[in-house]
Amino acid sequence: MFTKKIFSLLGLLFIGNRIDSVFSADAECNVFDPTNCISNVYYLVNKQDHSLINDTGVSGSLYYCSGGETKICEEQTSVGYYFVDPKTVYVCRINNSPFQCTKESIPDERNACTEDNIGKLFVKTGDSTASLCLNYAADTPSVVELNGSAKGNYLVYKNSNPIENVFGITGSNEKYAIVGIQDKVVSLNSTYSNGLKYVYVDATKNRVMEKGDKDFPKLTGSTSDPDENNIMELLCNNGGICKDAEREQTFSSFTGFTGAGKYLNYNKWNE
Numbered sequence: 673m674f675t676k677k678i679f680s681l682l683g684l685l686f687i688g689n690r691i692d693s694v695f696s697a698d699a700e701c702n703v704f705d706p707t708n709c710i711s712n713v714y715y716l717v718n719k720q721d722h723s724l725i726n727d728t729g730v731s732g733s734l735y736y737c738s739g740g741e742t743k744i745c746e747e748q749t750s751v752g753y754y755f756v757d758p759k760t761v762y763v764c765r766i767n768n769s770p771f772q773c774t775k776e777s778i779p780d781e782r783n784a785c786t787e788d789n790i791g792k793l794f795v796k797t798g799d800s801t802a803s804l805c806l807n808y809a810a811d812t813p814s815v816v817e818l819n820g821s822a823k824g825n826y827l828v829y830k831n832s833n834p835i836e837n838v839f840g841i842t843g844s845n846e847k848y849a850i851v852g853i854q855d856k857v858v859s860l861n862s863t864y865s866n867g868l869k870y871v872y873v874d875a876t877k878n879r880v881m882e883k884g885d886k887d888f889p890k891l892t893g894s895t896s897d898p899d900e901n902n903i904m905e906l907l908c909n910n911g912g913i914c915k916d917a918e919r920e921q922t923f924s925s926f927t928g929f930t931g932a933g934k935y936l937n938y939n940k941w942n943e
Contacts, residue, residue, distance in 0.1 A: 700724065703735040706743035713737055714754055714762055715745070716775050725775065734762050734773040748773070751839060752851065752859035755802045755818055758795045765838050778802065785813035790831045791838060791849075793818075793858070804828070804851075804858055806878045814878045818856045825852050825861055825880035827873050827904075827914070841913055848906065848914040850880055862912040870917050873904040 701709035701724065703717055716725040716732045725732040734754065737745040748754060749771065754762040764773040782794045785805035793802045806814040807829040816822045828849045830841040839849035839860045850871070852861040864871070864880070872881040876889055881903070889902035908914035 701737065701745075703737065703745035706737060706739075706745050709737040709743045709745060711738050711740070711743060714748075714756060716762060716773060728775050728777060731772040731774050734764060750857075750859035751862070752857065753793055753802075753804075753838070755793060755856040755858075758800060758802070761793060761802075763838060766840055767835075785815045787832070788836075791828050791836060791841075792831075802856070804853070816853060816878075818853065818858070820855050822853055823855075825850055825864060825882075827851075827878045827880060827906075829878075839913075840911070843913070843915075845915045846913050847916065850908060850912040850914065860912050862910070864908065864912055869907075871906045871908045871914060873906060875902045875904050 701707070701713075701715050702722060703709065703715050704722060709715070713736070715735045715737065716730075717723070717735055718725055719733050734748040735745045736748055736754075737743050748762075748764065751764055751766060751771070754764070754773075756762070759777045761776050761778060762773050763776050764771065766772075778793055778795050780797075782789060782792065783797045784794060785803070785808055787808045789805045790808055792805055794805060795802050801817060801819055803815050803817045804826075806816060806826060808814070816826055828839055828841075828851050830847050830849075831837050834842055839851060841847070841849050850861045850864045851858050852864075866872075866883050868883075873879065874881055874887075874889055881888055889899040891897040891899045905917045906914040907917045
């Protein structure tokens with residue numbers, strides 16, 4: 673009879689009468705006609721011969737399998753990070769080439785959000801949970817932890833090294849990318865739209881503010897007056913890449929606020 677220790681060595685987690693995979697599987701799964709596939713597992717595949725890719729740095733197509741007795745394996749087509757554990761991170765990107773994914777790991781020395789790590793995943797020393805380094809400015813890191821509770825859209829800044837820009841922030845005027853975070857997946861939100869001309873971001877958290885959002889930066893001592901110095905107004909293209917907007921508008925109504933403002937135009941936010 674297998675023991676929990678043996679299950680652990682096989683990369684499996686024993687829960688009651690169920691065995692769940694907590695790591696990427698090495699079984700010869702055929703994602704195109706799901707056989708020998710494990711649910712809730714990513715598989716990196718060579719589409720030409722349907723073989724699995726287990727080596728780091730080798731490009732392929734990423735699939736995620738789910739379901740009970742009848743498995744469904746779906747190709748992952750979003751640019752970004754698919755985190756399994758510190759030694760297994762699937763990175764999908766478009767860098768002057770067709771969309772491709774590779775298996776990578778987070779180096780032990782990448783344990784903090786620094787200027788060099790903007791736009792990258794890192795893991796704190798002694799921890800196993802990944803975090804995304806959104807920005808590092810004035811010796812202050814901006815971080816979101818992939819712990820399951822930080823769902824939503826966030827703003828990632830441009831890394832000064834073009835090679836490190838997984839999300840494709842390459843234009844001379846491009847400075848940011850909108851990324852969606854869901855559990856342990858960070859993906860470029862290339863279809864984001866709030867129905868307005870501008871995108872608004874809480875600069876204190878680098879969190880994209882949604883229409884009708886009441887959780888926005890407020891002036892000291894106020895419960896309703898927005899702190900415009902901590903709200904970013906951006907112009908974004910249909911690929912989720914953004915730049916600063918020219919602040920020429922007047923402020924009239926945003927999340928219920930109707931007082932006079934200096935710069936931002938939130939006229940349609942609450943309609």
